[in-house]
Amino acid sequence: MVSGSPDVWRPRLPPGPGGCGGSRVPPIPGRWLRLACLVTALANCGGALGLLLFQRPLFERLGIPLPLDPHYFVWMAGLSFANGLLAYYVYRDPPRSRDLLKVGIVGKGFFSLTAVYYYIFAGLHGFFLLMGLWDGIFAFIFALYLIQLQAPDLARMNAGEVWEGNGSVPRRAAILFYSLTGTGRQSVLFLKRGLESGGYTVDSFPIRPIERDLFSFPFRSLGQFLRIAGRAILRRPARIEPLRLPAEHDYDLVVVEAQTWFVGVSAPVEAVFQDEGNRAFFEGRDAAVIVVCRGLWRRSQAMVVRHLERFGARVVGSRAYEHAGREPSRLFTLAAYLATGEAGRPRWLRWLLQPRYGLSGGALEDVERFGAALAARRS
Numbered sequence: 001m002v003s004g005s006p007d008v009w010r011p012r013l014p015p016g017p018g019g020c021g022g023s024r025v026p027p028i029p030g031r032w033l034r035l036a037c038l039v040t041a042l043a044n045c046g047g048a049l050g051l052l053l054f055q056r057p058l059f060e061r062l063g064i065p066l067p068l069d070p071h072y073f074v075w076m077a078g079l080s081f082a083n084g085l086l087a088y089y090v091y092r093d094p095p096r097s098r099d100l101l102k103v104g105i106v107g108k109g110f111f112s113l114t115a116v117y118y119y120i121f122a123g124l125h126g127f128f129l130l131m132g133l134w135d136g137i138f139a140f141i142f143a144l145y146l147i148q149l150q151a152p153d154l155a156r157m158n159a160g161e162v163w164e165g166n167g168s169v170p171r172r173a174a175i176l177f178y179s180l181t182g183t184g185r186q187s188v189l190f191l192k193r194g195l196e197s198g199g200y201t202v203d204s205f206p207i208r209p210i211e212r213d214l215f216s217f218p219f220r221s222l223g224q225f226l227r228i229a230g231r232a233i234l235r236r237p238a239r240i241e242p243l244r245l246p247a248e249h250d251y252d253l254v255v256v257e258a259q260t261w262f263v264g265v266s267a268p269v270e271a272v273f274q275d276e277g278n279r280a281f282f283e284g285r286d287a288a289v290i291v292v293c294r295g296l297w298r299r300s301q302a303m304v305v306r307h308l309e310r311f312g313a314r315v316v317g318s319r320a321y322e323h324a325g326r327e328p329s330r331l332f333t334l335a336a337y338l339a340t341g342e343a344g345r346p347r348w349l350r351w352l353l354q355p356r357y358g359l360s361g362g363a364l365e366d367v368e369r370f371g372a373a374l375a376a377r378r379s
Helices: 030-062 070-092 098-121 126-150 152-158 183-197 222-233 267-273 276-282 298-310 329-340 361-375
Strands: 172-177 201-206 253-258 286-293 314-322
Touching: 030 070, 030 126, 070 098, 070 126, 098 126, 126 152, 126 298, 152 298, 152 314, 172 183, 183 201, 183 253, 183 286, 183 361, 222 267, 253 267, 253 298, 267 298, 286 298, 286 361, 298 314, 314 361
Parallel strands: 172 201, 172 253, 253 286, 286 314
Antiparallel strands: none
């Protein structure tokens, strides 16, 4: 995104469907994430002081054994108090505290994991497990807040803004997409329909992995899924065929459709931006991003937008769309669909699963509206 305050144009389009059900994701207001920092600051500081002052009567009442090493316990309480001060300083000045958030994510995340580990394998009392789970929740909240502070432009885009273009007038759009299970391909069809309703000529270019046997669906074995999952966790790139989009094309808008694999961009989509030779496809042109996933879309969206900016594109819009339903039903629906390749299966779990896999009809209509907004943007 260009520096300074970019020109913003808000198209007048029919409102999207309300509620959940897989509609466009409403951004979490920054004030709530900031308030969460104050909550954990008070909890950490107050809880640490409370444990130091009232440790013996509290532990006796809850049936918690007193620590064998009281000096170590005091050190741990002091560390918890320091984490509370860290969260308070984040609350006071969020834009200047991004590095503190990173420290908080590591600290709270580590404490949460160790609490779970010792609860399972060493008989740690449930009281300390609750403290660990509390820190785990706030490690996640800190991560969301860090993404929002590092990418305030994405929050504005997700709120419905489409930015002005770079003055190009060919009115031709190219959509680069990858779809393993078909959800992304379906969203591309509705996006294309919206662009065409605004007078655009649209061409779609699928991203094709070279390892076709690995990146295929339905999965033929559990091992295939585990290989994809392991590579996604380790951020190992995929090898893809050369893009069929010519470098010297006359498209004034390039849209990238992406999805989330283990809190990051899917390997085939990320591979596009790991090849500097693809820079010419995006440089100097308007670009937009659409992310379709079960729920964890923020990091993936930020990654694709920053990749596009690194390649010299002007990002004018970005949207994220979640699968229909609420958690944990969406999670079970995704797991069942990946395991069986069919929606609503196994039948004995239908009471827990969503009736359909992927985006709702209302969300797809909103994708189409996003396409129309991109087509109607000012050049």
